[in-house]
Each structure stands twice: as C-alpha cells, then as structure tokens.
Amino acid sequence: MMEELDGLLLEAKESMEAARNYRAELKHRLQGLSQARKQIQDSATQTQDTLRQHFQDMKNAVCKMLDDRLVALLQQVDAIQHENIKPLDDCQKLLEQGVSTADGLLKEGEAAVSCNNVDHQNLCNFTNKALHIQLDSLPEVPSLVEVPCLSAQLDDTFLSIARDHICKHGAVASRPPVQIEELMERPGGILVRWCKVDDDFVAQDYRLQYRKNACGHFEDTYVGSECEFLVLHIDPNVDYQFRVCSRGDGRQEWSPWSVPQLGRTSLVPHEWSPGLEGYSLSSRRNIALRNDSPQQGVLYSKAATYYLGQTLTFRVETSGGSDRRDSIGVCVGKDGLDSMQRDGAVCISSSGAVYVNGKEMTNQLPPVSPGTTITFDMELVTLGGNNEGPQQRRRVTIGSNNREVVFDWLLEQSCDALYFGCSFFHPGWKVLVY
Missing domain, CATH: 3.90.20 (Hemagglutinin Ectodomain; Chain B)
Structure with a gap:
C-alpha cells in the first residue's frame, strides 16, 4: 500500500514538474508572440x-x-x-x-x-x-x-x-527582401551571413551596418556583392546589433532594412605577442610587419586562442624576399627556434610548401604573394586505438588561393587550444591575422 502511495506521489510530482515546464514554455511563447x-x-x-x-x-x-x-x-x-x-x-x-x-x-x-x-x-x-x-x-x-x-x-x-x-510611386512590402540568416562568433569578430527572402528581387549589392549595445547610430561596415562578411574589432561579451539591405539591379536606391539581429562573441581577438625586436605590431596587435632588424625568430600569438572548429585566417598585405625557412602556421607551444618547420606545428612556407611536424608534404600550395589569404581549419578525428585508449588526430585543412591541402595531424599530447605564429627572414612581410 505504501509503495503504491509513493508511486502515485512520485507520478504527481512529475506531473507538476511537467506542468511547470509547460507553463514556462507557454509564457515564453506568449512573450515571443x-x-x-x-x-x-x-x-x-x-x-x-x-x-x-x-x-x-x-x-x-x-x-x-x-x-x-x-x-x-x-x-x-x-x-x-x-x-x-x-x-x-x-x-x-x-x-x-x-x-x-x-x-x-x-x-x-x-x-x-x-x-x-x-x-x-x-x-x-x-x-x-x-x-x-x-x-x-x-x-x-x-x-x-x-x-x-x-x-x-x-x-x-x-x-x-x-x-x-x-x-x-512607392510600394509597401510586408517583409524586407533580405534578412540576416546567421551570426557566428569569431575571435574578436562576428561573421554575419544573410540571404534573400524575395525570389523576385534581383540584388546587385548588399549593405551591412552595425552598432554597439543596440543604441546610437548604425555604421556601414560592408558594401558589396557577397552574402557574408566578417566584422572585426568587436569587443568580447558585448551586444552588437546588425542589419542589412540590398540594392536592386540597375537601381540607385536601397531596399528597406532587414529586421535587426543581436550578436556577440565570447572569443578574445587574435593578437601577436609584443616584444620581438624583428617585428613591428599595429595598435590592435593583429598586424605584424617584419622590419629590417637582423634579429631572427618566430613571432607567436599572445595566447593560445585558436580552437577546434574555428577558421584561422592570415592575409598577407605586403611581401619581402623569400626564404625556404619562411613559415605561417599553428603550433602546440612556443619555443626559441627560428622557424615553425618543426615538431608540434603545421605551417606553409612563402613558396607554398606545407610542413607537418617539420616534414615537407608532397602536396604544395601556390606561392604566397601580396593579397594571399591563408586559412587553417581543424576538426577532431577519433580512430580505433590500443590498450592506452583511442588515438586522437586533427584533420587539418589549409587553404590558399582557391586551393586546399587536407591531412591528419597526430599530436603526442592533447591540447584544447593552439598558438599561431610566423617567421620571415627578410623585411617587408606584413601579415594580418583574424
């Protein structure tokens, strides 16, 4: 009898909890309505x-x-x-x-x-x-x-x-022809993607604006034909409001603005580490210039800020003389070597050669030149293992000039975040990271 009573009491409590959750969900939907x-x-x-x-x-x-x-x-x-x-x-x-x-x-x-x-x-x-x-x-x-x-x-x-x-003259539209589709956090930035919702509207250009803390005036941050843009110089853990509009083919006026969307990033921006005499940094420390100092060495990131699932991007603004030891890439930790062509690192040289743990791969990317954008993408691949547990590999994709190299990178030690770095042996190289 007691067991039956306890069962009924438990069932009643579960029903009450379900009712609370149901009520909370209904109130949430009423708020949305x-x-x-x-x-x-x-x-x-x-x-x-x-x-x-x-x-x-x-x-x-x-x-x-x-x-x-x-x-x-x-x-x-x-x-x-x-x-x-x-x-x-x-x-x-x-x-x-x-x-x-x-x-x-x-x-x-x-x-x-x-x-x-x-x-x-x-x-x-x-x-x-x-x-x-x-x-x-x-x-x-x-x-x-x-x-x-x-x-x-x-x-x-x-x-x-x-x-x-x-x-x-004039028209009334129930919906703007373009809406923001996705806001994705990036280190020190937010990737904004948008799409057309009016199939009859032929877009020629798009215009993206944003403002901080959803107050003040909107500022233009992008005008062009692409349907996504990475907005940089975003303060972490701060709300930003974004909106987009478009201009029809052959027209001068812009369409109505999309419904504003809130976005934020919790990821700190990528920064080069100051203090290395051979490199001059910008005020935000996201641009490094190889100066004419004779000091050699690898310029590393200030912290390990590159995580799995993210895209790390380097854009070469200017170039100098080429050396086979030049390198741009990611690594497990910092050391005092002159190049990233070493164990615990993957990188690309100025000639386009790809190095994994210090060994040159057969596949090669185009040579690096001003305007070249280099991307690193990584994901975890779990394979069957031995008695010590499964081996963990990182599947790495390096892209440059519309070409890609994909390979598995086996690390002796697991790590949640990686450093990035570069090393150039001649002055004139300027690299932006984001």
Whole structure:
C-alpha cells in the first residue's frame, strides 16, 4: 500500500514538474508572440510616418517647382512685353510730336488767313514753315500681325502623365527582401551571413551596418556583392546589433532594412605577442610587419586562442624576399627556434610548401604573394586505438588561393587550444591575422 502511495506521489510530482515546464514554455511563447505583434505594430506606425513625411516632402517640392515655374513664365511674359512695347512707345512719341506740330501750324495758318488785312509777309512765312515741316512724311506704324500677341501654351497631358507616375510611386512590402540568416562568433569578430527572402528581387549589392549595445547610430561596415562578411574589432561579451539591405539591379536606391539581429562573441581577438625586436605590431596587435632588424625568430600569438572548429585566417598585405625557412602556421607551444618547420606545428612556407611536424608534404600550395589569404581549419578525428585508449588526430585543412591541402595531424599530447605564429627572414612581410 505504501509503495503504491509513493508511486502515485512520485507520478504527481512529475506531473507538476511537467506542468511547470509547460507553463514556462507557454509564457515564453506568449512573450515571443507579444514581440511579433509589437514588431508588426511598430513597423506599421513607422512605415505610415515615413509615407506621410515622404509625400509631404514631395508635395512641398512639387509646389515649389510649380511656383518657380510660374514665376519664370510670368517673368518671360514681362520681358517680351517690355521688349516689344518700347518701339511702340517711341513711335507714339513721334506721332504725338507730329500732331502737336500740325496743331501749331494750323493755328498759325488760321491766324494768317483770317486777318482782315491779309499780310503778304505773314503768308510767306507760314508757307515756308509748312514746306520745312514735310507734311507728306508719315512715320511707319506696325500692323497688328507684325507685333507680338502673347499667349500661354500649356500641355494638358501633364496631369495625365503625373497621375500615372504618382499612382505607381512607392510600394509597401510586408517583409524586407533580405534578412540576416546567421551570426557566428569569431575571435574578436562576428561573421554575419544573410540571404534573400524575395525570389523576385534581383540584388546587385548588399549593405551591412552595425552598432554597439543596440543604441546610437548604425555604421556601414560592408558594401558589396557577397552574402557574408566578417566584422572585426568587436569587443568580447558585448551586444552588437546588425542589419542589412540590398540594392536592386540597375537601381540607385536601397531596399528597406532587414529586421535587426543581436550578436556577440565570447572569443578574445587574435593578437601577436609584443616584444620581438624583428617585428613591428599595429595598435590592435593583429598586424605584424617584419622590419629590417637582423634579429631572427618566430613571432607567436599572445595566447593560445585558436580552437577546434574555428577558421584561422592570415592575409598577407605586403611581401619581402623569400626564404625556404619562411613559415605561417599553428603550433602546440612556443619555443626559441627560428622557424615553425618543426615538431608540434603545421605551417606553409612563402613558396607554398606545407610542413607537418617539420616534414615537407608532397602536396604544395601556390606561392604566397601580396593579397594571399591563408586559412587553417581543424576538426577532431577519433580512430580505433590500443590498450592506452583511442588515438586522437586533427584533420587539418589549409587553404590558399582557391586551393586546399587536407591531412591528419597526430599530436603526442592533447591540447584544447593552439598558438599561431610566423617567421620571415627578410623585411617587408606584413601579415594580418583574424
């Protein structure tokens, strides 16, 4: 009886625990549903505000353009009127002067003729004066067809054309054509991947922005045709917000932004170790330059920051003279040798030769030159073992100039993280690590 009671009690407790978990999951989903509802409402409000502002700006701009055009046409009418009225004014003055002269002459003639005693001398003077006035000479007056007759020429199809453009202007999309697909942490950075969600949208370029702590202004970090980008100089354990948009083929304007996504990295950035006289480092210690110091040696990383499953990348910015002992690679620990072509290390030389534990492989990669990007990828391979337990090997992939070399690297001791390093024997080599 007691056993049955204990069993029922245990079953009841398990049911209560399941109910708690169920309730917690339901509340979590309600929270997600609330966030989804808020996103729709907030984006709708923002879109409405954007539309109102855009069309108000367009209305103001169009009104200003129409006002400016009206002023220009009115000024043109004034100019034509002034230019063509002036000759008429001059002609009017000439005619009025002629009328005034004729009136005066008539008065003198009437006075000379109407005298009771006609004076011969007065008649002679009047007659001579009339001859000098040239009463048969009349100024030319232009006909109505010879002077301007102003009118306004207005195209009635303008409103129809404007109506067609306005009816097609603007669009509302329920989703941006591009969304962020994945955020992957990298040492001192975050790899951002995005994809198209609108199959009908033909993308020409993408534009990626980010901001720290999800506040402040977004900053451009990438513009190009690729669908992923590694954002460097990211502080560890700090939230960053990312968004992406795209530009359609043959268009100038950018699409709406994707839904912002939060990302962070817990991995400290890769850094070269300071203090080696033969190398000069950048302020962030991620770029090493082989200077003209005669001191030789391997420049190692500050710490063992390369872990399995990650991609370690070196980019050669500039190059110097080549030496068979040159090397870039990863290793178990630091030592005082001049090259990484040694036991406990895998590396590539400036000639493209690959070394594993100090031995040169048959397969070879292209020679290293400015702009060359070298990648190291590793994964653990467990094989059947002896009485001491299974052997652990690392499957290593080294890539350079679109070529790869894949091999298994057996280590005598297991380690969670590896150092990286480089050694060059001539000045001028500059290497970025990330």
